[in-house]
Amino acid sequence: MLKSLQTRLILTLSIILLASGIGMSYYTYSTSQRVVIESIGKQAQTIANAAAELVDPRQYEELKETMQMNDYYNDLQQQLYQLKQSNGLKYLYTMSVAEDGSVYYVVDGSALDQNSDDFSALGEVEQELDELVQLAFSSKQSQLGVLDYAEAYGATISAYTPILNDAGEMVGVIGADFDATDIYEHLASNRLTTIIIIAATLIVSIILVYAITRWMLSPLRSLLKTMKLVQSGDLTVQLSSKGSDEIAALSGAFAALTSELRSTLVKLSASQTVIKQSITTLSSNIVSADHLGEQLSQHIELADKQFSIQHQAQGETTQAMRETASGMTHVTETAERMLSAASHATALSVSGNESMAELQEQMGEIQLSSKKVMEDLLALQNLSQDIQDIVSLIKQIAAQTSMLALNASIEAARAGEQGRGFSVVAQEVRKLADQSDQAATQVEQLIEHMLSLSTGANEASRLSIEEVDTGVTAVSAAGEIFNRIGNEINSVQQQASQLSATSLQINTSIHHLDKLTEDASQLSEEAMHATKEVKKNIMVQYDSVQQMKEMAELLSEQSAELEGLLSRFKLS
Known part of the structure; x- marks a missing residue:
């Protein structure tokens, strides 16, 4: 040329x-x-x-x-x-x-x-x-x-x-x-x-023109040689601009453009390093969240099984209470069968007391499991907040990268034809920054959805704990009633004269106990339903974590592509 x-x-x-x-x-x-x-x-x-x-x-x-x-x-x-x-x-x-x-x-x-x-x-x-x-x-x-x-x-x-x-x-x-x-x-x-x-x-004239043009175009040859080095990716070249003519001004402008491009790419390289470190941290946090989700799912399944056992025990207790009520009705009808019915009631009372003790123990375990679920949900919320902070950092880095790419595009446009190659690089960098920002936005949305689900699950766990506490209290009351029934039966055996009044009191207590058992059964069903909802939310959260893993892999690929583009240039 x-x-x-x-x-x-x-x-x-x-x-x-x-x-x-x-x-x-x-x-x-x-x-x-x-x-x-x-x-x-x-x-x-x-x-x-x-x-x-x-x-x-x-x-x-x-x-x-x-x-x-x-x-x-x-x-x-x-x-x-x-x-x-x-x-x-x-x-x-x-x-x-x-x-x-x-x-x-x-x-x-x-x-x-x-x-x-x-x-x-x-x-x-x-x-x-x-x-x-x-x-x-x-x-x-x-x-x-x-x-x-x-x-x-x-x-x-x-x-x-x-x-x-x-x-x-x-x-x-x-x-x-x-x-x-x-x-x-x-x-x-x-x-x-x-x-x-x-x-x-x-x-x-031709001889003079040849000598003059050769002398005039000598700086332009030097500039072209430097441009070819820059085109090959070497941004460490130094270009001297002697004189005050248009070619010297062009050399100075190109040297300034090369210096600014080198500074921009150095900043971009530093930003890429930060992005890479952030992606590594995000991947590690996602792995931890995935592991925590699996543990939480296991605890929820165990609580579900315990709630099922509790519900079955409550059904048996209710049936026993109804049989006890029927027996006490027969006690009031005839005094001769009082001792036999009292003995049978004593046996049922002992069995019911044992069932209440077992039910109380199971309710305690359910209470501990529910508290464990709530603690895991709080830990998951804290981890999600950390992930959200990292995503915000990635979005800031992507915005800064996009701004740097825009500045590089402007400087390449000023360079005209010679800056076309830099313009293509700047456009690719800006495209990667936009993709990183979009990916980070999707991750942020998923985290917000996960936080929302975790908050709902936490609230459900809290209500479940409260209901379990109520059930424990009811079971404790039922145990005390069973003890009272045993004492009353002993008193019936010792004092036959007070059989009628004691039978009525026992019948009343049995009806009250039946009502408490029905309430405990209802609470157990609600706890089971809440546990299923928590399990469903945990599965949604698990899916969100998997999507975050995919986003992290996509960001890692884009970071590698950006690193490959930057490797074309020699910056120092």
Whole structure:
């Protein structure tokens, strides 16, 4: 490209110099030719005017009518011959127009010998008629010719003057021809000399233009060499900008652009390192969250099983209470069966007390499991908050990367054609930054959804704990009632007289216990439902964590791609 520019400069300047030389030479040559021709032509015209003064129009018209040579013809020929000889003319003659429009000679002052080849006899028609002769006849005005060359007559300069009678009518034309052969040859010689001078000037000009353009384009070659190094990825090059011309300004601007691009890529490399570290931390936190979710799911499944066992035990307890109530009804009907029913009630009371103790123990375990679930949910919320902070950091880094890429695009646009490669890199970097920002936004949305689910699960766990506490209290009350039933039965055995009142009190207590058992069963069902909801939320959270893992992998791939782009450049 540089050689092509130098060739174009040499060609353009040479054409300008050649055109200027040709123009000046042509102007000088044509001016000198015109001056010479006008000078000689005016001299010929002056002689023709003087010859016209010698012509007697009346006798000239008679000569035309008779077409016979007479004394006037001889006198006029002598006068024209002397005038021609004294002024160095080649030809001096008179001409007239016939009725058919042809032009013929009347008096020729070329030679006294009428048999000469240069002599034109009276009435001889001119076969090669000059346009100036016709113009002189038609306009009745003097005409001055130009330098003309013909094989028959050589180089001549002609002038024509009309011959007018007293009435102002034109009766003929006097023609005066100067021999311009020497002038013609001299002008031809000057033309050849001018061409030689132009050729020599062109050769010298091409040499000077070549030297000047080579000197002028030397800084441009150096700049191009540096640009090729930058294009290959080496941003450590140093470019000196000596002078104050446009090329030096261009070199300075390119050096500033290269420096700014190097600084931008250094910052981008640092940002990429931070992104890579953040992605590593995010992946580690996601793995921890995944492990914690699995543990939490296991605890939820265990709590679900415990709630099922509790619900079954409560069903059995309710059935036992109803059977006890039926037995106490029979006790009140007959006193004879009181001892047997009391014994049976005692056995049922002992069994119920054992069942209540077992149920109380199970409720305690469910309470501990629910608290463990709540603690795991709180830990998951804290971990999600840490992940959200990391995602915010990634979004800030992506925004900063996008801004740096935008600045690089602007600087590349200022560089024009030479900055096209930097513009492509800046666009790719900006695209990666936008993708990172989008991925971080999706991760942030997933984390917010996970936090929302965790908050709901936490609230459900809290309610479950409260309901379990209520169930524990109810079971404790039921155990106390069973103890009371045992004491009452013993008292029935000891005091038969108080059988009726004791039976009614036991029946009332059994109905109350049945109600408490039904409440405990309902609470157990609600706890099971809450546990299933928590398990469902945990599965949704697990899916969110898996999506976060995919996003982290995508960010890792984009970080690797960005690192590959940055590896193309040599920054230090």
